[in-house]
Amino acid sequence: MPSSLKDVAARAGVSVKTVSNVVNGYPFISVATRGRVEAAISELNYRPNASARRLRTGRSGLIALSVPEIDAPYFAELASHIVDAAEQRGWTVLIDKTGGERSHEQLAVAGIRSDLIDGAIASPLSITTADITAIKDTHPLVLLGEKLMRCGVDHVAVDSVAAACEVTEHLIESGGTRVAAIGMRAEDDAESTSALRVQGFRKAMTAAGRPVHEHLIATVHGYYRPDGYAAMRRLLALPDPPDAVVCFNDLLALGAIRAIHDARLRVPADVAVTGFDDIEEARFSTPRLTTIAPDKGALAEAAVDLLARQITGLPPETKPQEVLIPYRLVVRQSTLPGADTA
Amino acid sequence: MPSSLKDVAARAGVSVKTVSNVVNGYPFISVATRGRVEAAISELNYRPNASARRLRTGRSGLIALSVPEIDAPYFAELASHIVDAAEQRGWTVLIDKTGGERSHEQLAVAGIRSDLIDGAIASPLSITTADITAIKDTHPLVLLGEKLMRCGVDHVAVDSVAAACEVTEHLIESGGTRVAAIGMRAEDDAESTSALRVQGFRKAMTAAGRPVHEHLIATVHGYYRPDGYAAMRRLLALPDPPDAVVCFNDLLALGAIRAIHDARLRVPADVAVTGFDDIEEARFSTPRLTTIAPDKGALAEAAVDLLARQITGLPPETKPQEVLIPYRLVVRQSTLPGADTA
Numbered sequence: 001m002p003s004s005l006k007d008v009a010a011r012a013g014v015s016v017k018t019v020s021n022v023v024n025g026y027p028f029i030s031v032a033t034r035g036r037v038e039a040a041i042s043e044l045n046y047r048p049n050a051s052a053r054r055l056r057t058g059r060s061g062l063i064a065l066s067v068p069e070i071d072a073p074y075f076a077e078l079a080s081h082i083v084d085a086a087e088q089r090g091w092t093v094l095i096d097k098t099g100g101e102r103s104h105e106q107l108a109v110a111g112i113r114s115d116l117i118d119g120a121i122a123s124p125l126s127i128t129t130a131d132i133t134a135i136k137d138t139h140p141l142v143l144l145g146e147k148l149m150r151c152g153v154d155h156v157a158v159d160s161v162a163a164a165c166e167v168t169e170h171l172i173e174s175g176g177t178r179v180a181a182i183g184m185r186a187e188d189d190a191e192s193t194s195a196l197r198v199q200g201f202r203k204a205m206t207a208a209g210r211p212v213h214e215h216l217i218a219t220v221h222g223y224y225r226p227d228g229y230a231a232m233r234r235l236l237a238l239p240d241p242p243d244a245v246v247c248f249n250d251l252l253a254l255g256a257i258r259a260i261h262d263a264r265l266r267v268p269a270d271v272a273v274t275g276f277d278d279i280e281e282a283r284f285s286t287p288r289l290t291t292i293a294p295d296k297g298a299l300a301e302a303a304v305d306l307l308a309r310q311i312t313g314l315p316p317e318t319k320p321q322e323v324l325i326p327y328r329l330v331v332r333q334s335t336l337p338g339a340d341t342a
Numbered sequence: 343m344p345s346s347l348k349d350v351a352a353r354a355g356v357s358v359k360t361v362s363n364v365v366n367g368y369p370f371i372s373v374a375t376r377g378r379v380e381a382a383i384s385e386l387n388y389r390p391n392a393s394a395r396r397l398r399t400g401r402s403g404l405i406a407l408s409v410p411e412i413d414a415p416y417f418a419e420l421a422s423h424i425v426d427a428a429e430q431r432g433w434t435v436l437i438d439k440t441g442g443e444r445s446h447e448q449l450a451v452a453g454i455r456s457d458l459i460d461g462a463i464a465s466p467l468s469i470t471t472a473d474i475t476a477i478k479d480t481h482p483l484v485l486l487g488e489k490l491m492r493c494g495v496d497h498v499a500v501d502s503v504a505a506a507c508e509v510t511e512h513l514i515e516s517g518g519t520r521v522a523a524i525g526m527r528a529e530d531d532a533e534s535t536s537a538l539r540v541q542g543f544r545k546a547m548t549a550a551g552r553p554v555h556e557h558l559i560a561t562v563h564g565y566y567r568p569d570g571y572a573a574m575r576r577l578l579a580l581p582d583p584p585d586a587v588v589c590f591n592d593l594l595a596l597g598a599i600r601a602i603h604d605a606r607l608r609v610p611a612d613v614a615v616t617g618f619d620d621i622e623e624a625r626f627s628t629p630r631l632t633t634i635a636p637d638k639g640a641l642a643e644a645a646v647d648l649l650a651r652q653i654t655g656l657p658p659e660t661k662p663q664e665v666l667i668p669y670r671l672v673v674r675q676s677t678l679p680g681a682d683t684a
Contacts, residue, residue, distance in 0.1 A: 071415070
């Protein structure tokens, strides 16, 4: 016979209410009590009945997180922060990999298995405003990144134009005379992250009175190390190669550094390099990487808070929120010889 | 009124059966047809009713993957392979981060939300054979890694003793005279991955007639870059520092390399370094990292195949499988100066 809540309570020496609180993931239960209840659940092989729970609360405690890739460190680190923030609310996160494909992203924002999940956090690459408009207000949804800002859905992002502008200024101030950019994608539209970062790059160059050489804006297919490596090789093969490169994420920058080393050139003495994201690797690479560090913990907290606000029910007049997360420029060895701290 | 299968079929210009096949994730549907159906699903905001589906098939199409961390590149890359392999069967993967904690792992193997999921793939760190025995045969479960081999559950792993032995031999043959190891964990038992890798390390040293200096086996708390960095600093501060180091994963090795560079020493001229896992970073770091490369694609395929075998129902006499996945030693610049290919 399956074990009941009552059996678990007896074994753990706590009230049925306490077991129920643990099972439903309420916070503010001591670690010791939670441990005792979880041990009893395990010993008795007790299975909380999610369907019953759902009928009672109207919620499953499951949320979906849709990201283009999970093996890209930025998304892996961000997902880890979101799982932690969701856990504080007793939620389990279903991570869904879209590959950045529009049809998959359409399903993701429309609530893949929305009969099982309470809400979704999605980081879209390819869907359009029309896709969002079609499903708006049908279920809790928070979007990450600047794609589709102002489409009437809660949004958490970092200001890419400002950040790209700041990091480009840093390269110019550090002595870059021919500054290149790696990370434009041919298929991206004007509201995509890559387009916004190009915009910030152009803004800084223009403000400094520098010409923007279009052939120094290198396009990529993807955002992994091999893409940065290939783009940097093309730039180094030019008759007028750059002496500074703004890369639109850390992986592109780390691939670019590898290409510079393979060409027997030095970073930053011959070519200074910057990234975006501040993944852990940026603090351990040789040389350590100058980058834009978004506050990923704050980003995760904000996304989960906004989703919780929607799941628990909003007053009808509440407007969608657009939260801009702070970032900082972290200067390391890849632009400043001798910089040695993280 | 909610849209029905019939509405979707009419909009996509296909049969109801075809829509049902797409929704249930059957393979062998052309990309064009699948795209048309998915577009119609999205336009009509159709929600397949998972509860109804479950009643019909007895399955939800959801599987859980429990890993200690998702921001560790090895697990992120492995998870990505498993999501791809599961997608081929129309499954959605719920990724669950256990933090390596026993109570969380107990819940994971017992089937967190087993009323929603069809089966689980878990990579345990802390649970015991007794934990597995308690829940064995209650639902589909495949374990990853060598922890708890021979406990009567389907298992997929890499032979850590043999692999650690091979990489240690390589360091000895490359001229290492004082070979250290980084990655022992004080809290791990004899069947843990770290203990097995130490065992392989000792085996190679003994076979080569080298003494094993216990103080050259450096312990760590975790398996991230900072742990490798700290351990390497301790080793370099010894009166008799090593000239070669076997690290038990790539992140530890990359942290160790950073510590060697910070001490103004060279890799491999002063200290040769090896890793385990062959994460993408190992092919782009400076220097590129010599490492043990398990076939992660094969690992994911084997795990998903074993789980599918259980989910679809096994003949009662079927024995649990233990699948050992092939690996290879990939020699790069961190042990062989001038090695330049991946």
